[in-house]
Amino acid sequence: MKKKERAVVLSQECIATDIYSMWIETPDIAAEAIPGQFITLYTKDADKLLPRPISLCEIDKENGRLRIVYRIAGAGTKEFSAMGEGDQIPVIGPLGNGFTRKEGKAVLIGGGIGIPPMLALAEALHAEGVEVSVVLGYRDSDLFLKEEFTRYASVYVSTEDGSVGTKGNVIDAIRANELEADTIYACGPMPMLRGVKAYAAEKKTEAQISMEERMACGIGACLGCVCQSTDVDGHSHVHNKRVCKDGPVFYAKDVTL
Ligand code: FES
Numbered sequence: 379m380k381k382k383e384r385a386v387v388l389s390q391e392c393i394a395t396d397i398y399s400m401w402i403e404t405p406d407i408a409a410e411a412i413p414g415q416f417i418t419l420y421t422k423d424a425d426k427l428l429p430r431p432i433s434l435c436e437i438d439k440e441n442g443r444l445r446i447v448y449r450i451a452g453a454g455t456k457e458f459s460a461m462g463e464g465d466q467i468p469v470i471g472p473l474g475n476g477f478t479r480k481e482g483k484a485v486l487i488g489g490g491i492g493i494p495p496m497l498a499l500a501e502a503l504h505a506e507g508v509e510v511s512v513v514l515g516y517r518d519s520d521l522f523l524k525e526e527f528t529r530y531a532s533v534y535v536s537t538e539d540g541s542v543g544t545k546g547n548v549i550d551a552i553r554a555n556e557l558e559a560d561t562i563y564a565c566g567p568m569p570m571l572r573g574v575k576a577y578a579a580e581k582k583t584e585a586q587i588s589m590e591e592r593m594a595c596g597i598g599a600c601l602g603c604v605c606q607s608t609d610v611d612g613h614s615h616v617h618n619k620r621v622c623k624d625g626p627v628f629y630a631k632d633v634t635l
Contacts, residue, residue, distance in 0.1 A: 381406040385419075385469040387461050388443060394522035396450045397491070398459045399435070405442030407471045413437065413479075413499035414565075414588055414627045417444070417471030418596040421454045429470070430454040431596025431622065433565070433588075435494035435523075436501070447494035447523065473596060474626045477586055482560025484508050486531065487548050487574055489515035489566025493523055495588060497530075499563055504530035511557050515548040515570060549573045559583055567591055568635060575630040585630040592621045606634035 385402040393399045407417060411434055418429035430452075436445035450456050458467065477499055484503050488496040493514055503510050510531035514524055519541040527533045535543030536551035544551040548570060559581075564574040565588035578585035594602035603621035609632065619625065619633070 379410065380470055380473055381410070382468065382470050383407055384466045385444075387463055387465045387467065390459075390462060392459075393447070394520045397447065397522055398450070398455075399445065399447045400458065400461070401443055401445050402467065402469070403442055404444050404469055404471070407469065408437055408439055408442045408444050411437045411439075411444065411472035412476040413502050414476035414495055414586075415472040415474045416495075416590060416593075416596065416626065417446070417469050417473060419446075419454075419458060420468040420470075421457050424468075427454050428595040428600065429597060430458070431473070431590070431593045433495040433590055433626075434472070435497050437498050447491075449491045470597070474590075474622065475624075477563055477588070477627050479503060479506065479508070480561045480584070481508065483558060484510050485552065485557050485559035485562050486510060486512045487515070487552075487562065487564040487566065487570070488512070489548055489564075489570040490517070492564070492566030492570070492588065492591060495565050495590070496563070497523060497526060500527055500530040511559075513548045513551050513555075513557070515551070515566065516542070547573060549577050552577065561586070564588070564630075565590060571630075572635045575635055578630055586627050587630045587633075588626045589621045589628065589633070590626040593626065596622045598623050608632055608634060 385404045388401040390400040421427045432446045435447040486496045512531040544554045562585040607619045
């Protein structure tokens with residue numbers, strides 16, 4: 379059940395160019411959240427700006443805290459980046475469906491600002507005794523969050539400029555390192571998710587993909603997030619799904635990318 383809370387900022391730091399990490403105190407939302415879900419944060423000027431959906435990077439149920447890692451992408455996220463300890467933000471969550479955790483070898487794939495939600499998932503799978511490998515795709519050698527993944531997983535990196543790890547994309551890194559998976563979990567930009575879907579089909583492996591980069595308002599108000607599904611909606615008889623309501627996590631085979 380989603381809750382509305384006034385989250386209190388506990389700490390904030392800039393961890394890469396335009397990328398911020400913030401811990402917030404939200405006991406009710408943290409108690410229910412699972413990896414892959416998101417929250418929406420409201421700006422001061424809520425009349426002018428839609429709330430901003432942001433994924434959960436870490437879920438600390440014991441202390442009632444959530445960590446979000448986000449990129450400045452407009453006025454709303456710029457406002458959040460200026461906040462510090464003690465500031466309050468109205469927040470709604472947890473929203474969306476999250477990842478369905480499976481047994482067997484897991485390969486987690488994160489690209490760009492799709493990397494943060496994979497940290498919460500890596501921690502949860504590791505705690506359940508699952509063997510986890512993580513493949514992180516970056517533009518260059520600014521490897522935000524990479525070290526934190528090493529607590530829970532074997533970590534592999536691809537960079538577009540070849541400065542670290544495999545030169546190319548995340549699929550190039552999977553092939554170069556001969557990684558095998560029973561389940562693939564991924565979050566990142568659309569070209570990456572297309573590559574993951576094709577790779578999973580080739581290997582006959584189940585893939586769950588988070589399409590959160592497609593979201594705008596996160597609350598069903600803008601319809602900017604509609605994607606095509608392979609099955610027909612029983613109610614409206616169309617192939618449409620809203621990422622913010624029906625996702626953000628889908629089985630790759632169920633959506634047209
Ligand atoms: Fe606005 Fe889904 S993100 S309707």
